[in-house]
Amino acid sequence: MKETIDLLGKILTNILTALYETFGFSLLLSFLAMFFYLYAYESAAAGKGWKSAIVTWYQKFKESVFFRKLFLLFFVTSMILFRTLLNRNLWMNPLSKVMGGWGIWETVNGEQKITTECIENVIMMVPFSSVVMWTFKEKTGNGWKKILWYSGKIAFIFSVSIEMLQLLLRLGTFQLSDIFYNTVGGVLGGLVYYVTMKARMVLNI
Known part of the structure; x- marks a missing residue:
C-alpha cells in the first residue's frame, strides 16, 4: 500500500x-x-505592423475554432518537446539504455528505486493524440478503429522522431521502451477523444 x-x-x-x-x-x-x-495564411491582414498583427491574432483566436485548436496543439507539442529535448542535458553515450525503462523499478548504485518514467511516457502522449484527433477530426472520421489507428500511428512517428533527435543531438538516451509507452499513450489518447466525442453526441453538447 505504501509503495502504491x-x-x-x-x-x-x-x-x-x-x-x-x-x-x-x-x-x-x-x-x-x-x-x-x-503570416503564412493571413499575410494581407497580419503583415501591416505589429499592432495590426496582434489585433489580427486576437480576432482570429476569437472567431476561428480551428485557430484555437492549432494553438492548443502547438502548446501541448511544445510542452512535450521541452520535456524530452529542449531541457535535457548532454549524454556521453545516448545508446547506454536502449533496452531500459520498461518497469517501475531501477537499480541505482546497487539499490532498487521506484521510477515513474514509463508511466509518464504513457500519460504524456494522451493529451497530444487527443488534441491531434480533435484538430483534424474531418480527416480521421468517426470510426473507433480508424481513430485508434491514426492516434497510435501519429504517436509512434512523433516518438520515433524525438528518440532519433535525442540520439543525434545526444540529449537524453534512446530507449525502445519510450517508443512503446508513447505509442500506448497515443492509442489511449485516441480512445479518450472517441469516448468524449460520443458522449458529446449523446448529450448534444
Whole structure:
C-alpha cells in the first residue's frame, strides 16, 4: 500500500513539476507559432505592423475554432518537446539504455528505486493524440478503429522522431521502451477523444 501511495505521489509530483516548468515557455512559443501561421495564411491582414498583427491574432483566436485548436496543439507539442529535448542535458553515450525503462523499478548504485518514467511516457502522449484527433477530426472520421489507428500511428512517428533527435543531438538516451509507452499513450489518447466525442453526441453538447 505504501509503495502504491509513493508511486502515485511521485507521478503527481513529476507531472505538476513538468507543467510548472514548461507552462510559460510553451505558452509563449505557441503564441509566436500562431503568428507564423497568420503570416503564412493571413499575410494581407497580419503583415501591416505589429499592432495590426496582434489585433489580427486576437480576432482570429476569437472567431476561428480551428485557430484555437492549432494553438492548443502547438502548446501541448511544445510542452512535450521541452520535456524530452529542449531541457535535457548532454549524454556521453545516448545508446547506454536502449533496452531500459520498461518497469517501475531501477537499480541505482546497487539499490532498487521506484521510477515513474514509463508511466509518464504513457500519460504524456494522451493529451497530444487527443488534441491531434480533435484538430483534424474531418480527416480521421468517426470510426473507433480508424481513430485508434491514426492516434497510435501519429504517436509512434512523433516518438520515433524525438528518440532519433535525442540520439543525434545526444540529449537524453534512446530507449525502445519510450517508443512503446508513447505509442500506448497515443492509442489511449485516441480512445479518450472517441469516448468524449460520443458522449458529446449523446448529450448534444
